[in-house]
Amino acid sequence: MRRGMNSIHNRLFILFMSGMLVLVGIVSVLYYQRTTQIIHNKISDLAQKNISQTVGLFDLLLQGYDSITKSLNSNYEMLRLIEERDASTEMTVNIFNERQITNILGAIYYSRDDIVGIHVISSGGKNYNYARNFDSVIDANFSTTEWYQKLQDSSGEMVWLGLLQGSVINQFQKESMFVFGRKLFDLSDHRVIGVMLIETNPQPILAALSNVTISPNSKVYIVDQNDRLIATTAEDKQNIPSFSGVKRPDVNNIIVDDRTDQLIVAARAKMSDWTVVGLTPKGDINAEVVKTREYLYYVLVILIFLATALAGLVSRTIASPLKLLIREMKQVEMGNFTGSVNVNSFEEINSLVSSFNRMVYRMEELIERITLASMSEKNAELQALQSQVNPHFLYNTLDMIYWMLDEQENDRLGKVILSLSQMFRYSSDWQEASQTTLRQELEQMRHYLTIIENRLEGRVQTVVDIEPEWLEVVMPKMTLQPIIENAVKYGLEPLQKQGVLRVWTEVHDGELHVVVADNGVGIEESLLQRMQSQLMGDFAVGDGLRNARASQQLEEGSMRPRRGIGLTNVHRRIVLMFGDSYGLRITSKLEEGTTVTIVMPLPRKGDQLA
Numbered sequence: 001m002r003r004g005m006n007s008i009h010n011r012l013f014i015l016f017m018s019g020m021l022v023l024v025g026i027v028s029v030l031y032y033q034r035t036t037q038i039i040h041n042k043i044s045d046l047a048q049k050n051i052s053q054t055v056g057l058f059d060l061l062l063q064g065y066d067s068i069t070k071s072l073n074s075n076y077e078m079l080r081l082i083e084e085r086d087a088s089t090e091m092t093v094n095i096f097n098e099r100q101i102t103n104i105l106g107a108i109y110y111s112r113d114d115i116v117g118i119h120v121i122s123s124g125g126k127n128y129n130y131a132r133n134f135d136s137v138i139d140a141n142f143s144t145t146e147w148y149q150k151l152q153d154s155s156g157e158m159v160w161l162g163l164l165q166g167s168v169i170n171q172f173q174k175e176s177m178f179v180f181g182r183k184l185f186d187l188s189d190h191r192v193i194g195v196m197l198i199e200t201n202p203q204p205i206l207a208a209l210s211n212v213t214i215s216p217n218s219k220v221y222i223v224d225q226n227d228r229l230i231a232t233t234a235e236d237k238q239n240i241p242s243f244s245g246v247k248r249p250d251v252n253n254i255i256v257d258d259r260t261d262q263l264i265v266a267a268r269a270k271m272s273d274w275t276v277v278g279l280t281p282k283g284d285i286n287a288e289v290v291k292t293r294e295y296l297y298y299v300l301v302i303l304i305f306l307a308t309a310l311a312g313l314v315s316r317t318i319a320s321p322l323k324l325l326i327r328e329m330k331q332v333e334m335g336n337f338t339g340s341v342n343v344n345s346f347e348e349i350n351s352l353v354s355s356f357n358r359m360v361y362r363m364e365e366l367i368e369r370i371t372l373a374s375m376s377e378k379n380a381e382l383q384a385l386q387s388q389v390n391p392h393f394l395y396n397t398l399d400m401i402y403w404m405l406d407e408q409e410n411d412r413l414g415k416v417i418l419s420l421s422q423m424f425r426y427s428s429d430w431q432e433a434s435q436t437t438l439r440q441e442l443e444q445m446r447h448y449l450t451i452i453e454n455r456l457e458g459r460v461q462t463v464v465d466i467e468p469e470w471l472e473v474v475m476p477k478m479t480l481q482p483i484i485e486n487a488v489k490y491g492l493e494p495l496q497k498q499g500v501l502r503v504w505t506e507v508h509d510g511e512l513h514v515v516v517a518d519n520g521v522g523i524e525e526s527l528l529q530r531m532q533s534q535l536m537g538d539f540a541v542g543d544g545l546r547n548a549r550a551s552q553q554l555e556e557g558s559m560r561p562r563r564g565i566g567l568t569n570v571h572r573r574i575v576l577m578f579g580d581s582y583g584l585r586i587t588s589k590l591e592e593g594t595t596v597t598i599v600m601p602l603p604r605k606g607d608q609l610a
C-alpha cells in the first residue's frame with residue numbers, strides 16, 4: 001500500500017487534486033463572502049431608497065393636510081360667520097350662519113377624497129361638522145379629552161394626533177382614521193376663535209409605509225419623539241417593540257443598523273417630529289444568501305468531479321511515459337541494449353526519452369567498439385607473432401651477432417642489426433600495452449629507416465619536423481611503421497631518383513594531423529578511390545563485427561600491401577580508440593607522390609599514456 005502511494009501517478013494525482021481543492025475552496029469562500037456582501041449592500045441600499053421615498057411621500061401628504069388647515073384658517077368668511085354665531089342670539093341668523101359655515105366645510109371636504117370628516121369647535125362651545133355618517137352626536141366631554149387639550153395647548157402649529165382607532169368626536173365612526181388639527185385665529189387681532197379637527201382615511205399613510213417593506217415579514221412604524229406609536233403596518237398592535245434604543249436620525253439623514261437580528265432602517269419626516277422605522281428580520285435577508293449558498297454547493301460538487309477527472313488525466317499523462325521509460329531502463333539493466341522508447345508527451349519528457357535512447361545507443365556502440373578493439377588487438381598481436389618466428393629468440397640472437405660484429409669493427413652492419421633488434425623488441429611487446437606515444441613511434445620509425453637507408457644505399461632521405469609539444473600524444477601502437485613501410489616499398493623503391501620522406505605535424509579545427517608524405521611514384525586513381533572508400537566508409541565502428549571480418553579479408557586482398565599489419569588495421573584501431581571522425585586520410589598523384597595523414601583529436605590538458 002505504501003509503495004502504491006509513493007508511485008508518481010498517485011503522488012501527482014494527490015498533489016494536483018489537493019491543489020485544485022485548495023484553489024476551489026479559496027475561490028468558493030471568497031465568492032461566497034463577496035456575494036453575501038453584495039446582497040447585504042443591495043438590500044441595505046434598497047431599504048434606504050424605499051424609506052427615503054416613503055418619507056418623501058409622507059411629507060407630501062402632510063403638506064397637503066397642512067394646506068387644508070391653512071386654507072380654513074385663512075377663510076375670512078368662515079371666521080366672520082363663526083364669530084357672529086357666537087355673538088348673535090337671533091335664531092334665524094344663527095341657522096343661516098351655521099348653514100354657511102357648513103357649506104364652506106363641505107367645499108373643503110369634497111376637495112379631497114381621503115377626508116372623512118371636518119370638525120370646527122368655536123371658543124363659545126359651538127361645533128360645526130361635515131363628515132360621513134355624522135348624526136350630530138358628539139362626545140359631550142370632549143373638552144376634557146387628550147386631543148382637545150393638545151389643540152388648546154398648541155401655539156397655532158399643526159398638531160398631528162396620528163392614526164387612531166375610530167373618530168375622536170363622532171361616536172358612530174369606528175373605523176381607523178388619521179387625525180390632525182390646529183387652532184383657529186382671527187387674522188386681524190390674532191384672537192383664538194376655536195379649533196379645527198380633520199379626520200382622514202389612513203390608507204394613503206399606510207400605503208406610503210408599505211413601500212418601506214422589503215420582505216413579507218417587514219414591519220414599519222411611525223413613532224414620535226416620545227416613542228409613542230403613531231401608525232404601523234403591523235397587524236398585531238399589542239406586541240409593539242420598544243424604540244427607546246433606536247437612534248433618531250436628523251432630517252434628510254437615514255440610519256441603517258444591522259447589528260441585531262433585524263435590519264433597522266430609520267428616517268425622519270420634515271413636516272413633523274415623527275420617525276419612520278422599518279424592521280426586517282435577518283432571516284428574510286439571508287434567504288437570498290441561502291439560495292446562493294445552495295447554488296454554490298452544486299457548483300462545488302461539479303468542480304470537484306471535474307478536478308478529479310482532470311487530476312487523473314494529467315497524472316496518467318505524465319506517469320505513463322515515465323513508467324514506460326522505467327521498464328525499458330530495467331531491460332538495459334539486465335543487459336538488453338536493443339530496445340528504444342517511443343512516446344509523445346510533454347516536451348521535457350520527450351527530451352528525457354530522447355536522451356535515454358541516445359544513451360542506450362551510445363552504450364551499445366561503446367560496448368561494440370570495445371569488443372572490436374579487443375579483437376583487433378588480439379588479431380594484430382597474433383599477426384605480429386606469426387610474422388616473427390620466435391621474436392625473443394631472434395632479437396637475442398641479433399644482439400649476439402651485433403656484439404660479434406662490433407668486435408670486428410663492422411659498425412654499419414652492427415647498426416642495421418641493432419635497429420632490427422629494437423624493432424623486434426618493440427613489435428613483440430603487446431602484452432604490456434596496445435597504446436604508445438608519438439615519441440616512441442618516431443623512435444621505432446628511425447630504427448626502420450636506419451635499415452632502409454643502409455639497404456637502399458642513400459637513395460631515401462628522411463625529414464622529420466615534429467613539434468616537441470606533441471611528442472607525448474597517445475596513439476595506437478604500430479601506427480607509423482606500417483605507413484612508412486608502405487611509402488618506402490611502393491612509393492620510393494621504384495623511384496629512379498632521390499626519394500624524400502617527410503614527417504610533420506599540423507593542427508586543424510581541434511584535430512592533430514601527423515602527416516607522412518613521399519615524392520614517390522604515387523597510386524593509380526582507381527586503387528586510390530577504392531582505398532579511400534574503404535577507409536572512410538566501410539570500417540565505421542557502428543557497422544559491427546561484420547565489417548571487422550570484411551576488413552580482415554580486404555587486408556589479405558588488393559588493399560593489403562604486405563603480410564602483417566596493414567593500413568586498414570591501423571585505420572580501424574585509430575577509429576576504435578578515438579571515434580569515427582578520426583583515422584587515416586590518403587591522397588596521391590601519379591609521378592608526384594603520396595600523402596598519408598593520421599587524424600587524431602587534440603589531447604586534453606592532463607591526458608597521459610594509459
